[in-house]
Amino acid sequence: SRLPLVSTITCEFTLWDDPATFSAGEQVIKSKQGGASMMLTSSRAIGVGYGEEFTTIFTRHLFELVNDDFISLGDAFLKAKIEKGTHSDHLKVNLLGDPATKLSRPKRLLNIDEVESPVPGQLRALDFVKVKGHINKADGTLDTSFNGRVAINIFDKRLSKKTLNNDGEPKLNPVLNYTEENGPIVKSSGQAVNGVFTVEFYVPKDINYETGNGRILAYADNKVFDVFNNQTQKIGGINPDGINDNEPPKVKVYMNNTNFADGGITDQNPTLLACVTDDKGINSTGSGIGHDITVILDGKIIDTVVLNDFYFSGDGNGCVNTSLADYQKGNVTYPFRNLAPGPHQLTFKVWDINNNSTT
The missing domain is CATH 2.60.40.1930 (Macroglobulin (MG2) domain)
Known part of the structure; x- marks a missing residue:
């Protein structure tokens, strides 16, 4: 429900003015399953030096604050072109979307x-x-x-x-x-x-x-x-005293929601849902080699998906355990897309903060 600003100042990524071409940039902004709310993009070949300099200038203006709020994308775009000065590549760099849009910013309260x-x-x-x-x-x-x-x-x-x-x-x-x-x-x-x-x-x-x-x-x-x-x-x-913890996390794995039973049926675009608990907390840092939260589909280790960014602590997404503190519980949700009809097997692995693991 929250779509990003996508910046692609690179050669001919968005040929929006060529009716014969459905370019990559057009596909991004027209995607029905995500994509971009706004795009800073290029429609023709541009110089590497220009792209680097303009992106730097635009980004600086993009995060300007007025009354603790960002300025509009259109204003940032205009200021960047004025600051860069006259240049033949300006016409090749375009802002697609509503120029009055601002990046979301919470209040510092x-x-x-x-x-x-x-x-x-x-x-x-x-x-x-x-x-x-x-x-x-x-x-x-x-x-x-x-x-x-x-x-x-x-x-x-x-x-x-x-x-x-x-x-x-x-x-x-x-x-x-x-x-x-x-x-x-x-x-x-x-x-x-x-x-x-x-x-x-x-x-x-x-x-x-x-x-x-x-x-x-x-x-x-x-x-x-x-x-x-x-x-x-x-x-x-x-901490030199460490912690006394040899117990691995406890895991319950579902597809889509907690009503799923092992061997059940999903559509071709299901969501992995893992409810995890541990008395000391889950390791989702990605800092230690081999200690990532991961999932493997059908034994294809080469296609292992790292899920650290998909972990959220506390109750949520149907994972509820009122007897535990928020740091002792959490959930992982990850969307799969275009699975082939037939049986599939998932292998999910998670570590706690003392590097005990459960598969």
Whole structure:
């Protein structure tokens, strides 16, 4: 229900003005099963240097804030072309969609009051942590009417990387140095009641033990509006006391919903649903080699699908266990498409934060 802005400033991706061609970009924006709400795209061959420079300028304007809200895509597009200056490639780069559209942005009304951990100010692997906070109204007072789910994502230190120039092309030299933030090492959730929340979790064993600055991203919504905040957080090291945990996660696997029975019938586009529980929490970081949440269809190991980004903690999608805390339970949902008629077998694997696994 929430479609993205797709940027493809590359040669002839969207030949929207050629009636004889149903180009890739046109297929993306006309897709009935997803696609894009907006596209920044090109209709003819453009120079690599122009594409790199224009994308950089457009992205900077795209995230400009006016009254804590993004400017419209049309304004960002116009500002980028003016800033870039007169250029023959301008006519080949187009914005498809409603130019008055803005990227969605929650209000910064969520406050993190305390991050409670064994070492104040630092999160280590295997630490038990509580994040406490509240949601404000626009006037700065507590919003006692806010009741909804709070999601806490903790990101490890940024990694220094560089492009590889795999093809050995002189035009792609020198390599570019950049930093990258991987997926969250913690994805936990809880409930805000009358505007106040506490989210609990264990930090997984699979983190970068070097001490440095990561960040906490907190997000909450009550199905009326959403709020967020983020802040720097020192991360590194491991709790020397560890945890006493040799029990693997418990898993129940279904297709589409929890009424499915093993050997049941689905259509050709079913959704995998896995309800998972563990007393210390699930590892969905993707940081440790071989510790991903995965699914394999019909034994084709080469086509293993990594499902870390499809895991959500707490009750949801029919997976309910009221006796457990939110960090001790969660669900994985993943859509399969165009399965061949006939019997199929799924192999699902998941790890807990101490790297015990269940298949």
